[in-house]
Amino acid sequence: MPTVLILGAGSDMAVAIAREFAGNKYDIQLAARNVASIAPLEQDLRIRYQVQTSSYAFDATDFNSHTAFYNSLPVKPDITIAVFGYLGSQEKGQSDWTEAARILHTNYTGAVSILNIVAEDYASHGTGTIVGISSVAGERGRQSNYLYGSAKAGFTAYLSGLRNRLFHKGVHVLSVQPGFVYTRMTENLKLPPILTAQPQDVAKDIYKGVKAKKNTIYTKWFWRYIMLIIKSIPEFMFKKLKL
DSSP states (O other), X not given: OXXXXXXXXXXXXXXXXXXXXXXXXXXXXXEESOGGGGHHHHHHHHHHHXXXXXEXXXXXXXXXXXXXXXXXXXXXXXXEEEOXXXXXXXXXXXXXXXXXXXXXXIIIIHXXXXXXXXXXXXXXXXXXXXXXXXXXXXXXXXXXXXXXXXXXXXHHHHHHHHHHHHGGGTOEEEEEEEOEEOSGGGXXXXXXXXXXXXXXXXXXXXXXXXXXXXXXXXXXXXXXXXXXXXXHSOHHHHTTSXX
């Protein structure tokens, strides 16, 4: 069976993605900072879906460990999905570099570090799929979350360039642009129900996007058009808005 590596396997979205792919008979490799925390998920996937599962320690911000982590995998994955992220506090990050750095490194630098390694392996074999979960927050900076948004903007651009490069190597790169999603990361935010997806919605869209070799997907789908409207607002007007 094909194998999926899920980086940042402790999140709500990662759990939904793992279940979606396991339900479609993919073996699952789970990677997270706290391996003990994902042990119940690993066992549940193995019993419920009758697939092979394994767990590994992985820290997105421990860049120097990434090569050893990937080389230690006994089976190299057919699909690698970077799910990890950190919303953080925009207000705190404006004056606290430790918080700002955590936002930037978790959402961008860490993703580039590990995916560069995966990309080299896939390119050398002429096969593989890389999925990066970015965010619509990266499509235009807003005062409420521009640290997070800028990191996601960088990640979106990285995935676009990676796709351009790896297409010629036979490797598929999928960019995922969720809007609002109900997760532990957003539990303290007041989200508009009609615009907000469940983790399972994102997982199903990713599976379909991988199978159809899509370039970019939005969840929910209408966020593509919402962001087109937001990006079309002239800067002299946009800067006056409180978003």
